[in-house]
Amino acid sequence: MKINGNEIRPGNVIEHNGGLWVAVKTNAVKPGKGGAFNQVELKNLIDGTKLNERFRASETVEKVRLEQKDFQYLYEQGEMLVFMDNETYEQLELPQDFVGDRAKFLQDGMMVTVELYEEKPIGISLPDQVSLTITEADPVVKGQTAASSYKPAVMENGVRVMVPPFIEAGERILVDTNEITYIRRAD
Template structure:
């Protein structure tokens, strides 16, 4: 059990029969009444974010989430297949379980699998991935890095806005937290 006074960003808790991660929290001490903790919690299974207010000092079970390195192998259209890097066991996850992570997965990519009570609840991606541009309109001579943007389709099918000087075949660094273009590699 953990007290709501000990909340910190990234902490995982069991709440209402599911696993949640603390995204934001704020301790509030009003002039009248008792103190409370206002928080934003992200459901680790579904990705949904909920606002929840707890009484200060309230006890909540801490969720123990195991993290294991896995390698992304391939997908067959419906399922995505991974291999545990320690045991070499292969397992599959659905598109719904992975959520937005499918936009960043490349063959043989190493990511972190999140396990709760032996069941996979999602994946943690690196903060940045490098993806190749497979389709974009050609740049026009004289375009600079500071002016405007155009859409570019990456090797995973994801579409991002990039500066005009980016061409087909360029490898880009993409931020997996925001989905934005960072730089050309």
């Protein structure tokens, strides 16, 4: 779908210079002399490089529509993570690097959203929160004020997180998978 250069908004995915780019920031500029333009900060979806580009209103760019599909996480096989499409039951194997550090938060049966472009996966998003059990928690130091004293704890997936003093080993907590921070006790 073709759009004018001044219609690019943050979050739009466009085809530019033979690659796929997502608009991170946009700024409409109207100089005193010359025509108006849209200053756009782009991030490459494949390799993560950044680029600043000017688009005039008269220019057209190809806006790309990404297909978002839900997949269920099945298991880890060596360096690959195996997901299943719940509609077709086809399996999709993605390298652990594709998911990054957040792969530690994948749990059996977890639903994830994979972004596809021409049937090729280019992005993945996990649930924002997961429930995990604390396996190790430091004891509370007497005399510390409870207001700002968080203590380190280790969750069942081996990831360290700071928790309030009242959290003990064996308790289940909700964790933000984007920030890797404690949210609250799990119900």
